[in-house]
Amino acid sequence: MKESGDHQSISTLPQNALPLVIGIGSSHGDDCVGWEVVDRLILQPDSKRLGVFRKAAVPHDILDWFDCGRTTHIVDAIISNADQPLRLTVAHNLQGDLIASFMDESGVERTCGFPRLQSNSTHQFDLLSVLQLSHALGTMPAELVLWALPICLSKIEVDYQPTRVRLANKHAVLQGVRRITQELSHA
Amino acid sequence: MTDKRTRTIEVGALTRVEGEGALRVMIDDGVVQDVQLSIYEPPRFFEALLRGRPLEDVPDITARICGICPIAYQMTAVHALEQALGVHITPEIRQLRRLLYCGEWIESHGVHMHLLHIPDFFGCASSIELAKQFPDEVTRGLRLKKIGNRLLEVTGGRAVHPVNVAVGGFYRAPRKSELLELKEDFLWGLDAAIEVTKWVAGFEFPDFVGSYEMVALQHSHDYPMNEGRLVSTAGLSTAVNEFEQHFDERHVRHSTALQAVRLPAETTYFVGPLARVNLNRNQLSPSARQLADQVGIAWPCFNPYQSIVARGLEVVHAFEEALSIMSDYQGCSPARVGYEPQVGEGAWATEAPRGMIFHRYQTTADGRIAAAKIVPPTSQNQRQIELDLAAYLPSILHLADNEIAGACERLIRSYDPCISCATHFLKLQIERR
Numbered sequence: 063m064k065e066s067g068d069h070q071s072i073s074t075l076p077q078n079a080l081p082l083v084i085g086i087g088s089s090h091g092d093d094c095v096g097w098e099v100v101d102r103l104i105l106q107p108d109s110k111r112l113g114v115f116r117k118a119a120v121p122h123d124i125l126d127w128f129d130c131g132r133t134t135h136i137v138d139a140i141i142s143n144a145d146q147p148l149r150l151t152v153a154h155n156l157q158g159d160l161i162a163s164f165m166d167e168s169g170v171e172r173t174c175g176f177p178r179l180q181s182n183s184t185h186q187f188d189l190l191s192v193l194q195l196s197h198a199l200g201t202m203p204a205e206l207v208l209w210a211l212p213i214c215l216s217k218i219e220v221d222y223q224p225t226r227v228r229l230a231n232k233h234a235v236l237q238g239v240r241r242i243t244q245e246l247s248h249a
Numbered sequence: 250m251t252d253k254r255t256r257t258i259e260v261g262a263l264t265r266v267e268g269e270g271a272l273r274v275m276i277d278d279g280v281v282q283d284v285q286l287s288i289y290e291p292p293r294f295f296e297a298l299l300r301g302r303p304l305e306d307v308p309d310i311t312a313r314i315c316g317i318c319p320i321a322y323q324m325t326a327v328h329a330l331e332q333a334l335g336v337h338i339t340p341e342i343r344q345l346r347r348l349l350y351c352g353e354w355i356e357s358h359g360v361h362m363h364l365l366h367i368p369d370f371f372g373c374a375s376s377i378e379l380a381k382q383f384p385d386e387v388t389r390g391l392r393l394k395k396i397g398n399r400l401l402e403v404t405g406g407r408a409v410h411p412v413n414v415a416v417g418g419f420y421r422a423p424r425k426s427e428l429l430e431l432k433e434d435f436l437w438g439l440d441a442a443i444e445v446t447k448w449v450a451g452f453e454f455p456d457f458v459g460s461y462e463m464v465a466l467q468h469s470h471d472y473p474m475n476e477g478r479l480v481s482t483a484g485l486s487t488a489v490n491e492f493e494q495h496f497d498e499r500h501v502r503h504s505t506a507l508q509a510v511r512l513p514a515e516t517t518y519f520v521g522p523l524a525r526v527n528l529n530r531n532q533l534s535p536s537a538r539q540l541a542d543q544v545g546i547a548w549p550c551f552n553p554y555q556s557i558v559a560r561g562l563e564v565v566h567a568f569e570e571a572l573s574i575m576s577d578y579q580g581c582s583p584a585r586v587g588y589e590p591q592v593g594e595g596a597w598a599t600e601a602p603r604g605m606i607f608h609r610y611q612t613t614a615d616g617r618i619a620a621a622k623i624v625p626p627t628s629q630n631q632r633q634i635e636l637d638l639a640a641y642l643p644s645i646l647h648l649a650d651n652e653i654a655g656a657c658e659r660l661i662r663s664y665d666p667c668i669s670c671a672t673h674f675l676k677l678q679i680e681r682r
Contacts, residue, residue: 119409120316122364126395187364191377195364198380199388 079132081113081249082203083242086138086189088119092220092227095139095211099238103246112246121192128196133249134203135242138189139234141220142212147234147241150208154197160190162208207245211238270666272657273503274638276681279646284638286631286661288506299621304330304590304612308414311608311623315667316409317360320353320401321601322623323414324475325608330416332490332595333612334588341581342418343475348428348574349404349414350474350599351567355397355438357602358522358560358567361665362449363390366557369659370452386448389441393564396434400571403427418585428575435575439568443540446561450544454554457641457660461551461633462511463524466600472532472566473525473600480528481518482549490596492607498624509629517633520604520626521664522559523550534569537562553637553663560665590616601626603665627666634664 083103085096100115109115113135118124128134140148150162163173196202211234219226271287295314299307307326312319324346331338338346363386364376373379380387403423405411413420464485466477479495480486487495498507499515511518526533527549530541541548541562546555596609604626611619638657645656 122360122394123398123409125391126398187376191375194377195380195387198377199384199391201388 079114079129080111081133081135081246082116082127082129083113083135083137083246084116084118084124084127086118086121086124086136091224092139092141092213092215092231095213095231095234095238096137098231098235099137099209099211099242102235102239103242106243112243120187121189122187122195124189124192125196125201128201128203130201130204132203133205133207135207135209135245136189137209137211137238137242139213139231140210141215142210143214144212147212147237148210149241150210152193152202152206152208154202158197160193160197209238209242211235272638272661274642274653274657274680276642276646279681281639281642281646284635284642285501285503286635286638288504288631296621296623299610299618302618304334304610304616304618305416307610307618307621308416309410309412312410312414314623314625317357317667318353318601318603319410320349320405320414321599321606322608323411324350325597325599325601325606326610327414327416328475328599329595329597329608329610330612331588332597333593333610334416334591334595335593336417336586336588338418338586339581339583341422341579342584342586344574344578345404345419345422345581347471347474348571348578349401349411351571351574352397352400352404354474354563354567354602355442355571356394356401357397358564359390359394359397361602362445362557362560362564363387363394366662366665367449369662370449386445390445393438393441393445396431396438397567399431399434403431415585417588418583419581420585422581422584425578425580428578432572432575435568435572439536439565439572442561442564442568443536446540446544446558446565449561450546450558452557454552455660456552457554457637458551459519459553459637459640461519462516463519463527463549463551464511464629465520465524465528465605466598467529468532470532472529472534472570475599476597479598479605482524482527489598489607492596492598492609492624496607496624496629498628504631506628506631507624508632509624510632517636518629519553519633520629521556522563522602522604523553523556524604525600526550526559526562533562534566534573536569537566540565553660556663556665590614603627603667604629625667627664630664630666634661634666 083100085100087093087096089097097117100117103109104115116127148164150164152160152162155161161173161175163171166172213230213234215226215230273285273287275283299310307330308323311322311326314322368376368379371379371382376387401411406413462481462483464479464481466473467480468477478486479489485495495512496509497512498509501508530548533541544558546558592612592614594611598605598607606626607624609622613619637660641660645653
C-alpha cells in the first residue's frame with residue numbers, strides 16, 4: 063500500500079474515548095486546509111495521546127465515525143477576513159434546531175442559529191445536512207466543535223493565484239494546528 | 250395557468266443527485282417540444298490529463314473522477330491497461346477485485362437508496378425528514394454504507410479514493426484475519442439488505458414503463474462486475490473491445506457531458522442496476538435470486554422507478570458474494586503480477602454502481618499513456634433520461650410548476666445519475682408557449 067494509514071481505526075480504541083478530530087476537504091487548492099491540519103496533528107510526537115484523527119472527502123462519511131460519547135472536532139476552512147480561527151460549539155435549542163455558540167472579540171459568548179454553510183459539495187449532502195441527519199437520528203456527539211479556519215482571499219485569488227492560495231492555506235493551517243493542539247492538550 | 254401560453258418553470262439546482270445540473274423543458278400549446286438535461290459542471294479533461302503520465306498513475310488519477318464510485322474507475326483502468334500490457338492476473342487477484350467492488354456497490358447503493366432516493370417515496374424533502382419518520386430504517390441504511398466503507402478501507406487502503414489498486418493487482422493484499430474481522434458485520438449486513446429490499450419493493454411506484462434497450466455486461470458464471478461481454482435486451486452480444494462499433498458519443502449544445510448513443514441508428518439505451526438484473530438475474534447470489542422471485546416484480550422490468558429494487562437485490566448479492574470470498578480467502582500471493590512497459594492498446598468495461606463504464610488506453614514503449622478514453626455510465630443514460638421525461642411530462646402537465654419540477658427530479662433520481670462523473674445536475678426550466 064503506498065500511503066500508510068493516515069486514519070486510525072476507531073474500532074480498536076478503548077471506550078474511554080480520546081477526542082476525534084476530522085478534517086474535511088481534499089488535497090487540492092483552498093480545499094486542503096482541513097486535511098493538512100489533520101496531517102500535521104498526526105505528526106506531533108504525542109498525537110496518539112491527543113486524539114484520533116480522520117480525513118473526510120465526502121461529508122457524509124463523518125456519520126460513520128460519530129460517537130455520542132466522544133468529543134468531536136470538525137476542521138474546515140472558510141473564506142473570511144477574520145484574523146483568528148473561529149471556534150463554534152454546535153448544539154441544539156429547545157425547539158430542536160441546531161445552534162452554534164462562539165466567543166466574540168470581546169470575550170462574550172454569543173449564540174446564533176446554525177450558520178447556513180455555503181456548500182460546494184458536488185454530492186448534495188453537505189456538512190449541515192450531515193449534522194442535521196445525525197441530530198435527527200440522535201447520534202450527534204455530546205460535544206461537537208466546529209473549527210472554521212479563515213483564509214483571507216478573494217474569489218479571483220482562489221481561482222487564479224495558486225501561490226497566494228498556498229500562502230493563505232499555510233497561515234490557516236498553522237493557526238488551526240496551534241489552537242486545536244492547545245485545546246486537545248488541555249482536554 | 251392554461252395550456253395555451255408560454256410557461257417557464259425553473260428549478261435552481263436538481264437536488265439529491267450526485268453533482269450539479271439543470272433541466273429545461275419547452276412546452277408549446279400544451280405539447281412537450283423538447284427536454285434538455287444540461288450538465289453544466291465544467292469539463293474536467295481527465296483523458297487529456299492522463300496523456301503522457303506513467304501508466305501506474307492511471308488508477309489513482311481516475312479514482313479522483315468520483316468520490317462515490319472510485320473503484321469503478323480504478324477497476325476499468327487496470328483491466329484495460331493489463332490488456333494493453335498482456336498481463337494475466339491470478340484467480341486470487343480476480344477474487345480480491347470482486348471483493349473490493351462489492352464494497353463499492355454496498356456503499357454507493359446504500360447512500361443512494363437511503364440518503365437520496367427513498368425520501369421520494371414518502372414525500373420527504375430530504376433524508377433528514379425521512380430520518381424523523383423512519384429513524385431505524387435510516388440508521389440501518391447508514392450502517393450498511395459504513396460496512397461497505399470498511400471493506401473499502403481493508404481492501405482498498407481507504408474508503409474514499411482508495412490507494413491500494415495497482416496495474417497487475419494490489420500494492421498489498423489484506424491478511425485473512427483482516428477480512429475475518431469483517432465477517433460478523435457482513436452476516437448482519439446480508440440480513441439487513443434483505444429487509445431493506447423487501448421494504449423498498451413494497452413502495453408505490455408510478456405506472457411508467459419505457460421501451461428501453463437495456464445494456465450490461467454478462468459473464469459466463471458470475472454476476473457482472475469486472476468483466477464479461479456486452480449484451481442488451483435487444484439482442485446485442487459483443488466483445489467489449491468492439492464497444493465503439495456499437496456505441497458512440499455525441500456533443501450536444503446544452504451539456505458539457507457527452508451523450509452516448511447506440512449505433513447505427515443513434516438510439517438511446519439504459520445502463521445500471523435494473524439493466525444488470527434484467528440481463529443477469531440467474532447469476533445473482535442464491536439469496537438475491539430467491540428474493541428477486543419474491544418481490545412481486547415481473548422480470549424483466551422496464552419501470553425505471555423500480556431500479557431501487559434492483560439496487561437492493563445487488564446489495565444483497567454484494568454481501569453474500571463478499572462473505573463467500575472472505576470465507577474462501579487464503580491470502581493473495583503474489584499480490585501483483587509484474588509486467589514490462591510496451592506499446593499496446595487495451596479496452597475494458599466493468600459495472601459501476603450506476604452502470605457499465607468503458608475505458609480504452611494506448612501505452613508507449615516507456616510505459617506512458619499515449620491516449621485515453623473514458624465513457625462513464627451517466628453520459629450513457631443522459632439522453633435516455635431526456636426521452637423518459639418527454640414521455641412522462643404529458644401526464645403531469647396539469648400540475649403546478651413546482652410539482653412538475655419535483656416529479657421530474659424523482660424520475661431523474663431513479664437513474665442515480667452522477668454528474669461529476671459525466672462531466673465530466675439540476676436546474677429545471679420549463680418554457681411553455
